[in-house]
Amino acid sequence: MSDLALIMALPNESKGLFEAEGIQVNYSGIGKVNAAFKAFEVIQKTGCNTLLNLGTAGSSHFNAHDLVEVTQFVQRDMDVSPLGFEVGVTPVDTDYPAAIHLDEYFEHLPKGICGTGDNFEVGIPKVPCNLVDMEGYALAKVCKRLGVRLISVKYITDGADDAAHLDWEENLLFGAKKLLELYQLIK
Known part of the structure; x- marks a missing residue:
């Protein structure tokens, strides 16, 4: 894939291993706003047709150390339910539904629905999902709007529970x- 750009949230997630192999990594920073801005910037700068998001996630469904390909992103922190909207639905955003679907790329990986939110989840999300992150939905939305394919794979670091912050670091x-x-399988 020559028209591919790699995006990760933090240098902590690559530990310098990608750079040591001469791989350019674009780091977005934490959260949906930073992810959306960086995705837009990378797509505009590189002209890539595919944005590859590799990163970490928590899950009480998948086992720690699993790699999971995300086939759908939802917003777990969009909550306008007092106004009659379902949790995860952005009011008056008719262009994109609450769930953004991605095409599958890796046949050998388990598939998951990732709930994105601007908080480090340590409980049960309010929307149906089986792993959680803090950037993915924003990346998916930018890619959909710009007609760029998004492939996203998450390494499960923790159980999205009270010990999540310790397990994530470890x-x-x-x-x-x-x-x-x-x-390296892609290249």
Whole structure:
């Protein structure tokens, strides 16, 4: 894939392994606003046809250390339910539904629905999903609007529970190694 750009949230998620292999990584920073801005910037700058998002996620469904391909993103923190909207639905956003679907790329990976929110989830999300992150929905929305394919694979670092922050830190290097191995399958 020569028209591919790689985006990750934080240098912690790559641990410098990608750069050591000469792979350019675009880091968005944490959260939906930073992710949307960086995705737009990368797409405009590179002219890529595919944006590859590799990163970490929590899950009480998948096992720690699993790689999961995301086939759908939802917003777990969009809550305008007091006005009669379902949780996850952005009012008057008729261009895109609450769920953004992605085409599958990796046949060998389990598939998941990722709930994105601007908080580090340590409980059960209000929307149906089986893994959680903080950037994916924004990346998906920018890609859909600009006609760019998004492929997203998450390394499960934690159980999205009370120990999530400790498990996330502890598992970052393991995740970076597995994500690099996966990336090398693409190239």
